[in-house]
Amino acid sequence: xxxxxxxxxxxxxxxxxxxxxxxxxxxxxxxxxxxxxxxxxxxxxxxxxxxxxxxxxxxxxxxxxxxxxxxxxxxxxxxxxxxxxxxxxxxxxxxxxxxxxxxxxxxxxxxxxxxxxxxxxxxxxxxxxxxxxxxxxxxxxxxxxxxxxxxxxxxxxxxxxxxxxxxxxxxxxxxxxxxxxxxxxxxxxxxxxxxxxxxxxxxxxxxxxxxxxxxxxxxxxxxxxxxxxxxxxxxxxxxxxxxxxxxxxxxxxxxxxxxxxxxxxxxxxxxxxxxxxxxxxxxxxxxxxxxxxxxxxxxxxxxxxxxxxxxxxxxxxxxxxxxxxxxxxxxxxxxxxxxxxxxxxxxxxxxxxxxxxxxxxxxxxxxxxxxxxxxxxxxxxxxxxxxxxxxxxxxxxxxxxxxxxxxxxxxxxxxxxxxxxxxxxxxxxxxxxxxxxxxxxxxxxxxxxxxxxxxxxxxxxxxxxxxxxxxxxxxxxxxxxxxxxxxxxxxxxxxxxxxxxxxxxxxxxxxxxxxxx
Amino acid sequence: xxxxxxxxxxxxxxxxxxxxxxxxxxxxxxxxxxxxxxxxxxxxxxxxxxxxxxxxxxxxxxxxxxxxxxxxxxxxxxxxxxxxxxxxxxxxxxxxxxxxxxxxxx
Amino acid sequence: xxxxxxxxxxxxxxxxxxxxxxxxxxxxxxxxxxxxxxxxxxxxxxxxxxxxxxxxxxxxxxxxxxxxxxxxxxxxxxxxxxxxxxxxxxxxxxxxxxxxxxxxxxxxxxxxxxxxxxxxxxxxxxxxxxxxxxxxxxxxxxxxxxxxxxxxxx
Numbered sequence: 165x166x167x168x169x170x171x172x173x174x175x176x177x178x179x180x181x182x183x184x185x186x187x188x189x190x191x192x193x194x195x196x197x198x199x200x201x202x203x204x205x206x207x208x209x210x211x212x213x214x215x216x217x218x219x220x221x222x223x224x225x226x227x228x229x230x231x232x233x234x235x236x237x238x239x240x241x242x243x244x245x246x247x248x249x250x251x252x253x254x255x256x257x258x259x260x261x262x263x264x265x266x267x268x269x270x271x272x273x274x275x276x277x278x279x280x281x282x283x284x285x286x287x288x289x290x291x292x293x294x295x296x297x298x299x300x301x302x303x304x305x306x307x308x309x310x311x312x313x314x315x316x317x318x319x320x321x322x323x324x325x326x327x328x329x330x331x332x333x334x335x336x337x338x339x340x341x342x343x344x345x346x347x348x349x350x351x352x353x354x355x356x357x358x359x360x361x362x363x364x365x366x367x368x369x370x371x372x373x374x375x376x377x378x379x380x381x382x383x384x385x386x387x388x389x390x391x392x393x394x395x396x397x398x399x400x401x402x403x404x405x406x407x408x409x410x411x412x413x414x415x416x417x418x419x420x421x422x423x424x425x426x427x428x429x430x431x432x433x434x435x436x437x438x439x440x441x442x443x444x445x446x447x448x449x450x451x452x453x454x455x456x457x458x459x460x461x462x463x464x465x466x467x468x469x470x471x472x473x474x475x476x477x478x479x480x481x482x483x484x485x486x487x488x489x490x491x492x493x494x495x496x497x498x499x500x501x502x503x504x505x506x507x508x509x510x511x512x513x514x515x516x517x518x519x520x521x522x523x524x525x526x527x528x529x530x531x532x533x534x535x536x537x538x539x540x541x542x543x544x545x546x547x548x549x550x551x552x553x554x555x556x557x558x559x560x561x562x563x564x565x566x567x568x569x570x571x572x573x574x575x576x577x578x579x580x581x582x583x584x585x586x587x588x589x590x591x592x593x594x595x596x597x598x599x600x601x602x603x604x605x606x607x608x609x610x611x612x613x614x615x616x617x618x619x620x621x622x623x624x625x626x627x628x629x630x631x632x633x634x635x636x637x638x639x640x641x642x643x644x645x646x647x648x649x650x651x652x653x654x655x656x657x658x659x660x661x662x663x664x665x666x667x668x669x670x671x672x673x674x675x676x677x678x679x680x681x
Numbered sequence: 682x683x684x685x686x687x688x689x690x691x692x693x694x695x696x697x698x699x700x701x702x703x704x705x706x707x708x709x710x711x712x713x714x715x716x717x718x719x720x721x722x723x724x725x726x727x728x729x730x731x732x733x734x735x736x737x738x739x740x741x742x743x744x745x746x747x748x749x750x751x752x753x754x755x756x757x758x759x760x761x762x763x764x765x766x767x768x769x770x771x772x773x774x775x776x777x778x779x780x781x782x783x784x785x786x787x
Numbered sequence: 788x789x790x791x792x793x794x795x796x797x798x799x800x801x802x803x804x805x806x807x808x809x810x811x812x813x814x815x816x817x818x819x820x821x822x823x824x825x826x827x828x829x830x831x832x833x834x835x836x837x838x839x840x841x842x843x844x845x846x847x848x849x850x851x852x853x854x855x856x857x858x859x860x861x862x863x864x865x866x867x868x869x870x871x872x873x874x875x876x877x878x879x880x881x882x883x884x885x886x887x888x889x890x891x892x893x894x895x896x897x898x899x900x901x902x903x904x905x906x907x908x909x910x911x912x913x914x915x916x917x918x919x920x921x922x923x924x925x926x927x928x929x930x931x932x933x934x935x936x937x938x939x940x941x
Binding site for chain 1: 815816817818819820821822823824825826827828829830832833834835836845847848849859860862863864865868872893894895897898899900901918919921
């Protein structure tokens, strides 16, 4: 049975099909694109990304790309869209296409008919109409004037219902974003999340950043996921240039990726203790996080593991002595972590706060296309390290924790389990590290090639997709896991009381910078 | 909880006593770039290769703008003969211009 | 700890009380950061770096603050929130630009979405280089800002 027969596709749907590495690429006409993507979605295809590129100079039209994971197989669907085409919105059939279509509208000016919510996503209240930053004829150095317009929030009317606007500047040390609550008494009736405050124009900047400098830009997309983003970026460029990374470098990348997961997860777990006013383990948790940051620095020179990933491998080697020291420190850190986890989970008052709070059901998590620990806490069994292995994960033995209650408790326990797996993976990688060089020479990158790269960042599936240009990417699409998960917040807070909002937010632990780009 | 508290009291002080005492970062720490331009031929590869555009060739030698430096170490990788990443991290200044450091030509 | 270093710690505490009559209240504002700086600002309050031993603490509202610690290259969308936050700080007030982006716009300076470094919007009392600056560097930067403040009040 052919692939098309397998998934119930009638032959005329795709005009062309070809393989690019392990990705099945389909080209459809602009009229059939939405149907094809919807059919793939109905057959179980999860939408990884939906984005556009301005290929008018090279091919006379914009290109629209959908990337899906169809039961472990990566599928890319592309169509060419001449300027002025009115496209059919995917949202009625593929709910997770929502924010992607809004972003394409903002950045390219392509319109989707039938989109339930065509308000601007990242470009703001005073961005003039008709100016689309990711179009090739948009000149980034020209200052864009301010043209005020109104952004209408969804309103909830009723007796006793009032609105609470929170942000963008929040009460703690946290990134900016706006939350508009509709409450009746204490329970939250509705939440609207509005982000884009730290939109820095990463994708446009990338188009004028030479590949070798782009690694540093990638590290700064979402600062606490520097290794995840830079690994995804490097992998994309390595695929474009057919550069194979030495095995030792893959192992080192694995160690770095897991150390990043350790410090971010431990910080999130300490944060749950903090937000349930459980001050003693919170303080201990933050000291444990500090110990990991210190270990990061001893290993790489950088507390946030920056400046070590490079195209073709890594910049620095780990010597045997260092590796032995790290291993022994990890044993101590692991013991401290277990004691911290035990204290937290033994507290009835903490469990009372987290059990049943902020529930995200499996159905909603599926519909919204959620990824990462949040998805795994709502019963979705997915992990890029296992499903589409990269770096040295094929050689590693680890579990993927999944829970079903979808509440703050489940998300916290999933992270705790992932911390345990991370300790184990780091140990395996340091113990089993092969010898050899740590960096390959990078071959020349021919323009016009496409590559996709997936990484399991601490927050979930992260994607970098690229069309190569001469010395820099022609188009670089970054899809941080937070982009998939923010709408989950709107669902999870409903029915919960306002004071539980910071706790639910902390249990999601999403990146604003990664979302906004 | 009692066990945790007892253990935490046993840890003693974990506070790093900076700035009352000087702080020495770990050996691998990437501090600010230091340059010795003795024999430098002003090829300019360091400035061209800096991802943040913090290095520039000036009449007096090489200017490093600490205000835009991202401490990535590329300059030291491009020209290990003349540039190394040092251990200095006490770099704060009141004025923006004070952050521009010039290494005199050799 | 010898007598000399202990005295330095005392002097720092005394100076803060002298300048403000109480402890130093810091409000952090992310005006466009990647969130790397936020990791280090959060580290300031953990038991290892413990800025509270100097009487410095992070406050929830700009109306309670003496100092704004600003991270990130100011984005177009954060310009007004940053200005409003600054206006909400009652005088006397200080602004510290933390990190490469806040000091110069960093790697994001050429972007259409970035207005510029913090000093293109607000008067800055001290700049802290780093990407991100380590906690000890942030402490040093705050001290440099306090030195300036002392000059200003003469």
